[in-house]
Amino acid sequence: MADAARPDEWDAVRTAVLRYVRGRSGRPDIADDIAQETVARLVELSAVQQISSIFALAFRISDNLIIDMHRRERRLSDEVDADWQSDEPSLDRVLDSRRAFDIFNRCLRRMPPLRREVLIRRRLNQESCRAIGEDLSLSAKAVEKHITRGMIDLRKALEQAGVDLVGQD
Amino acid sequence: MGSEFHDIDMQAARWIDRMNRPVQDTEVAAEFDRWILKDPRHIDAYARLSAIWQSDGLDSALRLAGAVPTASNDDDSQRWPRPAWRRLVGMGAASLCLLFALLVGPRLIMEQTAFATPRGATKLVTLSDGSKIRMNGATRIAVRITPWSRHVALERGEAFFDVAHERLRSFSVDTGGTSVSVLGTAFDVDRLDADTQVVQVYRGLVSVDAGLGRRWRLPAGSGLRVSGDSVRSLRDIKAQHPGWTEGWYEAEDTPVWQLVQSLNRTSARPIALAEPALGELLVSGRFQTNRPAAVLDAVAAIHDLRWKEDGDRYILSR
Numbered sequence: 001m002a003d004a005a006r007p008d009e010w011d012a013v014r015t016a017v018l019r020y021v022r023g024r025s026g027r028p029d030i031a032d033d034i035a036q037e038t039v040a041r042l043v044e045l046s047a048v049q050q051i052s053s054i055f056a057l058a059f060r061i062s063d064n065l066i067i068d069m070h071r072r073e074r075r076l077s078d079e080v081d082a083d084w085q086s087d088e089p090s091l092d093r094v095l096d097s098r099r100a101f102d103i104f105n106r107c108l109r110r111m112p113p114l115r116r117e118v119l120i121r122r123r124l125n126q127e128s129c130r131a132i133g134e135d136l137s138l139s140a141k142a143v144e145k146h147i148t149r150g151m152i153d154l155r156k157a158l159e160q161a162g163v164d165l166v167g168q169d
Numbered sequence: 170m171g172s173e174f175h176d177i178d179m180q181a182a183r184w185i186d187r188m189n190r191p192v193q194d195t196e197v198a199a200e201f202d203r204w205i206l207k208d209p210r211h212i213d214a215y216a217r218l219s220a221i222w223q224s225d226g227l228d229s230a231l232r233l234a235g236a237v238p239t240a241s242n243d244d245d246s247q248r249w250p251r252p253a254w255r256r257l258v259g260m261g262a263a264s265l266c267l268l269f270a271l272l273v274g275p276r277l278i279m280e281q282t283a284f285a286t287p288r289g290a291t292k293l294v295t296l297s298d299g300s301k302i303r304m305n306g307a308t309r310i311a312v313r314i315t316p317w318s319r320h321v322a323l324e325r326g327e328a329f330f331d332v333a334h335e336r337l338r339s340f341s342v343d344t345g346g347t348s349v350s351v352l353g354t355a356f357d358v359d360r361l362d363a364d365t366q367v368v369q370v371y372r373g374l375v376s377v378d379a380g381l382g383r384r385w386r387l388p389a390g391s392g393l394r395v396s397g398d399s400v401r402s403l404r405d406i407k408a409q410h411p412g413w414t415e416g417w418y419e420a421e422d423t424p425v426w427q428l429v430q431s432l433n434r435t436s437a438r439p440i441a442l443a444e445p446a447l448g449e450l451l452v453s454g455r456f457q458t459n460r461p462a463a464v465l466d467a468v469a470a471i472h473d474l475r476w477k478e479d480g481d482r483y484i485l486s487r
Binding site: 012056 | 185188212216221231233337
């Protein structure tokens with residue numbers, strides 16, 4: 001989709017972005033607005049530059065919008081009333097909770113130390129797979145495998161603890 | 170269900186990691202778009218794992234895991250400073266790398282603005298993301314904000330950055346030689362000349378890249394002076410913000426030329442050195458920047474020098 005600016009393709013993009021935003025935010029009430037804003041920005045960007053992956057960019061823009069909104073709401077709820085709860089807590093809120101932290105924490109402790117180390121370096125320190133591989137004497141493939149497995153471990157841990165990830169099949 | 174969903178999750182996890190890499194070729198990008206369009210369940214899985222991967226909860230848990238000593242640990246330099254982990258937990262800093270990469274064309278849609286201060290005036294700039302930049306005198310910066318990145322070029326002078334925390338949008342400051350990326354939040358960058366930069370961290374954690382593969386992570390209370398090939402670390406920064414924001418210059422075995430340069434940013438009447446060698450003399454102490462004559466008195470007393478007013482400037486000589 002290197003030249004994605006063709007108007008007939010925008011519908012498919014719009015549908016996919018909306019689905020992504022629903023899953024990513026867990027908030028059907030705001031998904032339409034965010035998806036619309038995302039696509040508007042994409043259209044604007046695609047007019048002036050070539051975009052290599054339309055979806056990678058779209059999802060990234062959505063991520064930022066969702067996180068901005070999450071942060072705004074958190075600030076607001078801190079100011080208004082500590083006990084204030086939205087009827088539909090966003091997925092970010094669920095994943096920022098003490099409970100999610102405990103689940104992640106337990107999961108990280110149980111996983112092989114090497115995998116934990118790889119996740120820390122990749123996600124926190126933003127080291128490249130190659131740099132991690134060199135430091136830990138692993139092939140780039142093996143590093144990638146640890147990251148992938150690590151994500152799945154985390155996802156499973158949440159599932160087993162009964163944390164509801166929206167868009168669950 | 171079971172295994173099929175498991176496969177999709179594995180693919181989604183692999184894509185998340187790949188799309189977070191700084192360099193992507195168009196082949197891979199196109200393949201990702203095809204994968205997304207192939208099955209709506211791919212989108213669901215990608216969305217779900219993105220939320221997990223980017224969450225503050227995971228961020229905090231990883232920080233804790235990285236801070237608590239584990240059995241095998243032969244690589245201390247890469248570790249987070251242990252005593253500080255409590256502060257780090259919950260700060261939720263690390264921004265995911267990325268993005269320029271997603272874009273092939275060099276031209277980006279951006280909000281680009283330049284700010285400058287004359288000598289003797291400071292200025293507070295608030296950016297659209299809420300970050301605040303306090304500019305010292307005789308300073309020039311160019312700010313570029315896109316939906317996915319925040320970048321400041323410090324073209325000359327000195328500025329104190331109080332960065333609004335964002336998980337996905339990194340904030341970086343480039344001084345030509347040295348580049349500072351922010352993981353945490355408040356720091357000062359002083360571009361003394363083309364060769365020499367001083368970075369001091371007041372809150373959070375920053376990563377400094379001085380080129381040639383030289384990188385450091387500086388926690389709050391520390392700093393770095395990079396001058397060409399030589400690097401000196403600075404410690405014991407106890408204040409909340411740099412002294413100059415309140416009209417003070419803190420020197421600790423600081424070369425006179427550096428003190429003079431800093432004074433010249435604030436003083437209406439610049440100080441000149443009668444001979445360059447005077448600049449290499451070292452001074453320590455706290456100087457009030459809006460009273461150059463008093464500072465000159467002090468420096469002259471320390472090194473047995475003299476100074477005089479000469480037209481629109483001061484001259485320091487032996």
